[in-house]
Amino acid sequence: MAARWTSAIAFLLGWQLVTLVSTRVPSPVRVLEFLWLEVSGGSHGGVVRGEFIEHFLGTLGRYTIGLVIGFTAGLLIGVLIGSSSLARALASDTILVLLALPAIVWAFLTTMWFGIDVKAPIVTVALSAFPFVVVNVAQGVRSITPDLRRMTAAFGVERWKQFRYLTLGAISGYVFAGLRFAVIIGWNGVLLWEWFAGQNGVGFRTRYWYDANRYQGFVGWVVAFIVFIVLLDRFVFARLERRAFRWRDRATDVEIIEETTMGL
Amino acid sequence: MATLEVKDLIKIFPGPSAGAPPVRALNGISFDVSGNVFVSIVGPSGCGKSTLLNIISGVDSATAGEIRLTEDGKRARLGYVFQDPRLLPWRTVMDNMLYVRDDDSETEAARYLDMVGLGHTVEMFPGQLSGGMQQRVGIARAFSVEPDLLLMDEPFSHLDAITARSLRDHLQEIWARTRKTVVFVTHDVMEAVQLSDRIIVLAAGGVIFEDIPIELPHPRRSSDPAVATLQAEILGRFEVMEAEMAKRRSG
Numbered sequence: 001m002a003a004r005w006t007s008a009i010a011f012l013l014g015w016q017l018v019t020l021v022s023t024r025v026p027s028p029v030r031v032l033e034f035l036w037l038e039v040s041g042g043s044h045g046g047v048v049r050g051e052f053i054e055h056f057l058g059t060l061g062r063y064t065i066g067l068v069i070g071f072t073a074g075l076l077i078g079v080l081i082g083s084s085s086l087a088r089a090l091a092s093d094t095i096l097v098l099l100a101l102p103a104i105v106w107a108f109l110t111t112m113w114f115g116i117d118v119k120a121p122i123v124t125v126a127l128s129a130f131p132f133v134v135v136n137v138a139q140g141v142r143s144i145t146p147d148l149r150r151m152t153a154a155f156g157v158e159r160w161k162q163f164r165y166l167t168l169g170a171i172s173g174y175v176f177a178g179l180r181f182a183v184i185i186g187w188n189g190v191l192l193w194e195w196f197a198g199q200n201g202v203g204f205r206t207r208y209w210y211d212a213n214r215y216q217g218f219v220g221w222v223v224a225f226i227v228f229i230v231l232l233d234r235f236v237f238a239r240l241e242r243r244a245f246r247w248r249d250r251a252t253d254v255e256i257i258e259e260t261t262m263g264l
Numbered sequence: 265m266a267t268l269e270v271k272d273l274i275k276i277f278p279g280p281s282a283g284a285p286p287v288r289a290l291n292g293i294s295f296d297v298s299g300n301v302f303v304s305i306v307g308p309s310g311c312g313k314s315t316l317l318n319i320i321s322g323v324d325s326a327t328a329g330e331i332r333l334t335e336d337g338k339r340a341r342l343g344y345v346f347q348d349p350r351l352l353p354w355r356t357v358m359d360n361m362l363y364v365r366d367d368d369s370e371t372e373a374a375r376y377l378d379m380v381g382l383g384h385t386v387e388m389f390p391g392q393l394s395g396g397m398q399q400r401v402g403i404a405r406a407f408s409v410e411p412d413l414l415l416m417d418e419p420f421s422h423l424d425a426i427t428a429r430s431l432r433d434h435l436q437e438i439w440a441r442t443r444k445t446v447v448f449v450t451h452d453v454m455e456a457v458q459l460s461d462r463i464i465v466l467a468a469g470g471v472i473f474e475d476i477p478i479e480l481p482h483p484r485r486s487s488d489p490a491v492a493t494l495q496a497e498i499l500g501r502f503e504v505m506e507a508e509m510a511k512r513r514s515g
Contacts (some may be wrong), residue, residue: 147350153411154344155320155364165363170355247354248364 020025026216031223032083034216044217045070051205052224053264057221060117061200066125071182073126074133076174081134082141121193128189129182136178140171163200166173172244180237187229266335266412266445268297269319273329275470289315290470292329297413301445304456306498307466307473316466317344318417320447335412343444345419349398351390357401358386364409371388376408377401379438382418396427400451404434407442408501416448418456429486432458436483454495457483461500465505473505 012028015074021028038050039044044235080087081095106127119150120128152162194203202225242249275290289312297303305313318324320331320341320373331341351360361373370386377383384391390398399419406414420428432455439446440458456463460478467473476498481498484491 055439119346124385147346148352150323151344151346151350153323154342154415156342157364161363165355165359168353172354244354247356247391250389251394 014180024215026219030216031220034220035224036215038217038220042190054079055205056224056228057202059190061195062121063125063186066122066190067129067182067186068128069122070129070186071133071179072117074130074178074182075137077130077133078137079141079171082138088138095131095134096205098127099135101237103185104129104192107190107193107196110193116199118196120197121190124187124189125186129186132181132185133178136168136174136181137171140174141167143174144170176237176241176244180233183232183237184229187225191225265299266333266340267295268340268413268445268447269330269332270295270316270320271330272331273316273319275312275319275324275333276325276327288423288470290319290329293320293466293470293472295464295472297447299444300445302439302446302448302459303462303464304460305464305466306450306451306453306456307450308468310464310497311468312470313451313466314347314417316418316472317449320413321415322447322512323386333413341409343406343409344415344458345399345402345406345414347418347421349390349395349402351398351401351405352444353390355389356386357382357388357390357393360390360401361405361408365407366409373408379407379441380404380434390501394427396423396431396433397490399423399431400434403431405440407444411444414444414446416446417447418450428455432486433483435459441481442507453498455493455497457491457498458486458488465501467505467509469509474501476501 004030015025015028019025028180032088034044034147035052037189039052041050041052043049077091079202103124107120107123110123110127114120114123117141139204157166162245190201191203194201195207202221206218206225267468269315270489270503271294273293274288277287278290279285279287286382289430293312293316305316315324319326320333321344327484333342335341349359352363355363358370358373360371361377366375374383374386375387380403382397382400382404385401385477386399389399393401398423403419420431423431436459449458457478457480463476463478464472465474465475467478478494480488480494486492
């Protein structure tokens with residue numbers, strides 16, 4: 001924890017020092033002042049007022065829908081590819097191509113397909129996130145040991161139960177790794193689309209301040225979406241991950257109960 | 265009543281490397297198991313004991329031959345205890361029990377955990393239990409499916425001698441209560457003599473060398489003089505078997 005705070009303070013000090021030698025880098029204080037006006041709906045001068053909530057919620061809605069679609073499709077296809085060598089042979093090259101495509105390509109393509117429509121950023125996020133989930137989930141399914149598979153076959157466990165108990169448990173670590181990639185790549189995708197085609201949203205507003213040559217506005221929005229991703233990771237994914245891996249923590253934290261206490 | 269019929273069973277594995285000759289793990293094995301008996305299959309490492317169990321359970325398939333497993337004319341239900349416990353590490357002990365059961369009855373599953381003295385571990389994860397306790401969960405899991413035939417593949421071979429001895433005693437108590445048909449694979453002659461009604465001796469090359477009935481009263485202790493005498497006698501037959509095999513190889 002101390003190291004984390006030290007690193008954050010060092011970063012802020014470094015930033016402040018850079019502002020002393022360049023007028024094109026706004027100071028942390030100016031950025032905070034800007035963000036306060038943007039969040040509170042205060043005036044930036046003239047008729048321009050802060051519109052943080054409106055833009056942020058607009059982006060969040062598109063992003064969440066796209067991420068849910070990309071993640072669900074990635075999970076299902078990942079399980080299929082991990083379970084079947086035929087599906088793996090058919091899909092592995094396609095997935096490699098999808099992985100290699102940057103989010104900006106999807107942003108352009110979806111605009112060509114759907115025009116300036118809400119479908120475009122949603123599909124951009126889904127397509128950007130999808131291959132990262134597929135690759136990780138497929139790897140997770142393949143990590144199930146032959147011993148557990150043979151045990152499952154020997155007891156004739158039904159398929160739905162296998163999926164719930166065996167597959168989901170085995171892939172949980174891989175799902176979190178894939179989800180973290182998907183979250184970052186999907187966020188990039190939606191911001192890029194909004195930057196050049198959006199009528200509102202975080203990307204649109206960032207570009208607005210960039211075009212207005214207001215550095216503190218541009219940097220303020222960059223800081224806002226970095227903070228969002230960090231908070232999402234710390235308070236949502238880290239907690240979910242701790243819960244999913246409590247079996248591992250307990251196994252390492254708690255001393256193994258001795259046979260002698262068992263009355264044998 | 266469970267009936268297992270194994271007839272002319274052959275299993276050939278491909279050679280371990282390209283160009284290597286195929287490996288004949290089982291070479292025309294035939295035997296029957298009928299009724300609520302405890303049958304051990306004993307033999308040296310690599311004689312095809314585990315392969316035989318895998319084929320009986322349907323996990324592996326035979327190259328040739330036939331296996332018929334019935335319970336009063338219907339298809340029999342199987343339970344399996346492996347060399348290692350093979351529990352899902354990310355699921356609790358109770359979930360591991362429910363995983364193999366057709367219903368989700370926690371009460372029934374807990375009854376079998378109580379039977380092996382682990383009723384208090386239902387909320388624990390396998391990693392919190394010692395190796396011996398995990399193996400007992402494995403035994404409870406196999407019994408909990410109420411199998412017509414229980415297959416056990418060297419279930420105590422990975423445990424220390426003291427734990428293995430106490431689990432053998434425990435298994436005898438459970439078996440006396442449930443009277444399931446058991447096929448038990450081991451390389452330990454003493455273990456086979458202590459537990460079984462019948463011992464099938466497999467020789468290297470996957471053939472049956474001898475089928476020995478054991479007519480000692482249950483429960484048996486490893487320290488019983490009758491068990492020790494019979495163990496010595498069977499080990500003597502092993503020496504004869506090895507000499508015969510060596511003669512065949514050189515001939």
